[in-house]
Amino acid sequence: MNLDFLIAPLVVGIIGTVLAGLISLIDLIVNNYGEVKLSINDGKKVVTVKGGAPLLSSLAEHDIFLPSACGGRATCGVCKVKIKSDVGPYLPTELPFMTQGEKQKNIRLSCQVKVKANLELEIPEDLFAIQKYSTTVTSIKDLTPDIKELKLALKDPNQISFKAGQYAQLIIPPYGKIKQFTQRAYSISSSPSDRTSLEFVIRLVPGGIATTYIHTLLKAGDDLELIAPLGDFYLRESEADMLCVAGGSGMAPIKSLLFDMYEKGITKRDVYYFFGAGTAADLFYIDLLKDLEKKWRTFHFIPVVTQMDSNDKWKGETGLVTKPLEDFLAAKIPKQNPKQAYLCGSPGMIDAVIKILTAYEVNKDDIFYDKFS
Ligand SMILES: Cc1cc2nc3c(=O)[nH]c(=O)nc-3n(C[C@H](O)[C@H](O)[C@H](O)COP(=O)(O)OP(=O)(O)OC[C@H]3O[C@@H](n4cnc5c(N)ncnc54)[C@H](O)[C@@H]3O)c2cc1C
Numbered sequence: 208m209n210l211d212f213l214i215a216p217l218v219v220g221i222i223g224t225v226l227a228g229l230i231s232l233i234d235l236i237v238n239n240y241g242e243v244k245l246s247i248n249d250g251k252k253v254v255t256v257k258g259g260a261p262l263l264s265s266l267a268e269h270d271i272f273l274p275s276a277c278g279g280r281a282t283c284g285v286c287k288v289k290i291k292s293d294v295g296p297y298l299p300t301e302l303p304f305m306t307q308g309e310k311q312k313n314i315r316l317s318c319q320v321k322v323k324a325n326l327e328l329e330i331p332e333d334l335f336a337i338q339k340y341s342t343t344v345t346s347i348k349d350l351t352p353d354i355k356e357l358k359l360a361l362k363d364p365n366q367i368s369f370k371a372g373q374y375a376q377l378i379i380p381p382y383g384k385i386k387q388f389t390q391r392a393y394s395i396s397s398s399p400s401d402r403t404s405l406e407f408v409i410r411l412v413p414g415g416i417a418t419t420y421i422h423t424l425l426k427a428g429d430d431l432e433l434i435a436p437l438g439d440f441y442l443r444e445s446e447a448d449m450l451c452v453a454g455g456s457g458m459a460p461i462k463s464l465l466f467d468m469y470e471k472g473i474t475k476r477d478v479y480y481f482f483g484a485g486t487a488a489d490l491f492y493i494d495l496l497k498d499l500e501k502k503w504r505t506f507h508f509i510p511v512v513t514q515m516d517s518n519d520k521w522k523g524e525t526g527l528v529t530k531p532l533e534d535f536l537a538a539k540i541p542k543q544n545p546k547q548a549y550l551c552g553s554p555g556m557i558d559a560v561i562k563i564l565t566a567y568e569v570n571k572d573d574i575f576y577d578k579f580s
């Protein structure tokens with residue numbers, strides 16, 4: 208039998224296999240950076256890591272945690288670090304997050320820079336307070352059709368210290384088709400006075416890695432690791448009127464802020480909390496905040512429902528959360544009072560609220576926010 212017709216595909220196959228092998232070999236040789244030293248703050252701390260991995264995860268292996276809200280996907284821009292050594296030009300993924308001043312100081316996104324040689328870094332001392340904690344799920348329950356409340360107990364002998372408004376990175380283990388550990392940011396909704404357990408409010412993002420795990424697989428008794436405390440969304444001391452605006456799970460850090468203020472007796476300034484929900488079924492913690500309003504004379508809670516159903520019994524404000532905010536700014540909150548704003552939720556909502564606040568002459572420097580993106 209003449210098998211000539213097989214020769215060509217066979218040769219192509221062999222060449223392909225040899226080339227693939229060569230590429231793997233070259234990759235192994237070229238990308239084998241061996242052991243690399245990271246010298247932090249003029250050699251006060253030196254760690255040895257295996258070269259080739261991103262700086263963010265290389266540091267984390269030695270329990271040095273830089274802030275990170277997106278889990279290394281170059282979408283949050285908070286994992287900035289000053290690198291004194293030359294690590295090559297900025298990557299296109301870094302540039303949108305860098306100001307001219309930061310570029311001059313060689314500030315880089317640590318999740319994007321790969322460790323290929325010894326590096327000198329500058330890390331602010333207060334970041335060394337960020338730690339990894341082991342926890343156990345104590346409860347997980349529905350607050351709305353797509354929002355769950357998650358309560359975690361820190362494993363003994365851990366106690367956490369954080370500022371109300373800050374967030375944690377929950378570490379989601381591999382499951383199903385997800386083969387790697389994934390980290391996502393979630394604001395702590397409990398008060399910092401509780402140092403042994405943490406509460407979170409988590410909205411399901413359809414198809415989302417972390418929220419699918421939390422909503423469908425995680426259960427009471429399971430272990431979960433997290434990194435905390437992170438973020439600069441916290442109360443700034445002031446006597447100015449305080450405007451809080453949150454949508455959906457954006458409730459989390461605002462709840463923590465308000466209960467912390469009440470517990471500490473920071474109750475003199477006027478506080479207005481506008482909380483937006485899509486439908487009446489999406490409202491939650493309403494009784495809890497109404498009770499707080501009864502106890503706290505200068506706290507005003509204004510929940511708002513965007514879409515009303517003919518069967519809904521909701522008697523409160525309706526429309527977008529920006530509507531009562533504008534009404535209050537126009538007629539109910541004295542114009543001459545200095546104001547500070549704390550916003551939390553989707554980027555779209557936050558941008559819309561900032562527009563209104565600045566139109567009412569709230570100083571941009573007095574507007575603090577966490578965009579849940
Ligand atoms: C500082 C900070 C604090 C946060 N706090 C909270 C919190 O308290 N509660 C909470 O529920 N979430 C919070 N988030 C959002 C959270 O970190 C995740 O981004 C979100 O839960 C989606 O994660 P995932 O892994 O399920 O989805 P992914 O697997 O990351 O995303 C799946 C798909 O959904 C899209 N997507 C991602 N996030 C959203 C979103 N929020 N809305 C619509 N589409 C999205 C992605 O672009 C992707 O296409 C916070 C984010 C930040 C930056």
Ligand code: FES
Binds near residue numbers: 277
């Ligand atoms: S961790 Fe989000 S950009 Fe680096």
